[in-house]
Amino acid sequence: MARDSTSLSRRDVMKTAGAAGVAGIVGLAGCTQGGGGGGGGNGDGEYPSLGNYPIEGDKAMFGFNVPQSGPYSSEGEDELRAYELAVKHLNNGGGWVDDFSDLSGDGVLDYEIDYVKGDTATDADTARESASRMIERDGVVMFSGGSSSATAIAQQGLAQEKNVLFMACLTHSNDTTGKDCVRYSFREMFNAYMTGQALAPVVTTEYGDDLSFYQLYADYSWGQTQQASMKQFFEEAGWSEIDSVATPLGESDYSSYLSEAQSSGADALFLNHYGLDGGNSLKQAVEAGIDQEMEIVMPLYNRPMAQAAGGAIEGIYGTIAWDSQIDNAPSKKFTEVFGEEYNGRVPSGPAQLAYAQTLQYAAAVERAGTFYPPEVIRQLEDYSYSNIGMGEETMRKCDHQAQRDIPVVKGLPGSEQGDGQFFEIVEITPQSEVGYDCGSGPAAECELGEYGDE
């Protein structure tokens, strides 16, 4: 439905005019004439066509491409809840939208936001196909998703090719903003390298600084960089790796792998598995009594997988994207609005990422005063913010990796779990102690590619 002039508040007019200058006014003029199609009516007239810009019709379409099946489907399910909530807030106000100075709660740049959902099935090819459909058929101006770095990397490659922005959600591989980085993708989530930096000091202080360790890792992009980063930072801290063994993604029976780890004589076992795989491998490790013989470390946790592993997570260290216990205003607000929407459900880290990334994009569009992708990208690059519950952050221009704090947590015993609480936050490692320069670490391998308007 086309918006008429009466739906525009004075605040909208001032904001758009302020953000986009003359172009904004011209756009609004178009809108008051009852326009809405073909790039008119949103202050976008002056840019050439690129990707799915200009938007046709009066709705801006987002695409949410998450695993609704496969080993990471629990994460995908919670992401989807958050995406739907973000769209609701963008259109009607509420949640963080009320606190983001760039957002109005009346759509984005006078466009109502609509969305399509896709299922990646936790598989890179499926994810790419599904994203491709969203771009070609549904005309999305932005798509988001993840859970499995392999799917995120496949999708962001497509984003660069098609000049449509991808707001990476749950992807933790170093390669996402390292060797596979692209200009058309931004990552709020930290990576395996930073997990290593945050985890090694805490774990070595707890268990000693001369232990031997054994690693199992999921055999794809994420697991491989995860294994390499753990090796690097724990060996720098004085530990020594005895062996590391790859396991297939989606494996359900880890018993043979685990018993080899058990007989390796190592002091500690790193389970670089995620989602259902992580839940399974940890549960089976505890089932086999490995926790009585070795220290288990689960470098990357989240709530759905902790739930799947149940009491098995007791005392086991790891990092998480975000947790509802983090004590600041945006975190509390998100937990509150998510709970209100979903029968008191406590949001998980992946949900917070999904919600934040959607709003970050919308805010950047408002700042740019246009959906024209190169301008939106420039608004996101080197943007500093502190409104998503993880303290002061910067979305770095050189590799599109958010520079942020990292929560290190320890699993709670089964008896203390409940109400969505599964972890005790041990430390929130400040961003000054993690991260790397643009010329080192994974960033050294990153070449972002073109904006599309060169």
Next chain:
Amino acid sequence: MSLAADLLRVFLNGLQTGAIYILVAIGLSIILGTLRFVNFAHGALYLIGAYAGLLITLEVNLSNGLLREWGFETIGLGWGFLPALIIVPLFVFVIGLAMERFVARPFYDRPDTDQILVTFGLAIIAQELFRVLFGGQSINFARPGWASGPVSLPIIGNFPKWRLYVIIITGILVAIVWLLVEYTDFGLIVRAGTRDPEMVELLGIKLTRPYIVMFGIGAALAGVAGVVGAPLENVNPNIGTGVLVPAFLVVVIGGVGSIRGAVVGGVLLGMVFSVLVGAPLPSIDILGTQITWSAWAQVGIYALAAVVLLVRPEGLFGEEVTG
């Protein structure tokens, strides 16, 4: 840790990995052997067994799916594991009877490809039906309290208790089926029917009834496998397909129609997997790439099947098909 402990551990792991495949493969193998029916929906029976077992054993919270939308946020009886172990096989036995009567029988005289198509379609329908009803999410099938945690075994140390139970339950069920087929009149008729159905019918014995019962028994075993195997992992709509391929490999290795073959095939398959993953084999370098054996465990299983097919096309305990 000593070599003996390593070997024992690899052996036990091989046995437990193979156990579930044996349970699924026996049904597959006898149905294929006696009825000459290729049942690609056999994995769906495992799936049904797993969900049925879950629902009898526990009370499950549903987080998505149609059932939840209809207002069933929690579902399941919470009766515990032992009732499931008795009720599920009976339930899946009945499903097996229905399947024989309404799906298999009309296709007995049709080509293998038709049988594969119809049963594969059925398997996909079952899988998607579960996805629609329960959602695509994995549900945690907790082990029964008396069988959870590790047990300390001599020499090898800690071993997951439930996996020992899996081996024991499989052993008992295999023994029952074997006795049934080898030492009862029913078994005699079925075996005779496998050899020469025409002659058996000429002797005045109607084969329809023993066949349908055999189909039911095969189905029930797949159902039990679901109940026993699901607590090892989590339950989701894809687990049926996950178990079908290894089960077919077991039939290929062991030979069609042979219970002994299914057992030996299952154990061999489990052993190959467990040796490649868990035995202290040195890793090797091929053209600068480090080869880790664990990553080749899946390949190893197929290699084993290929070798058996080359040396004995009818499988280790299969009989050469003539005529």
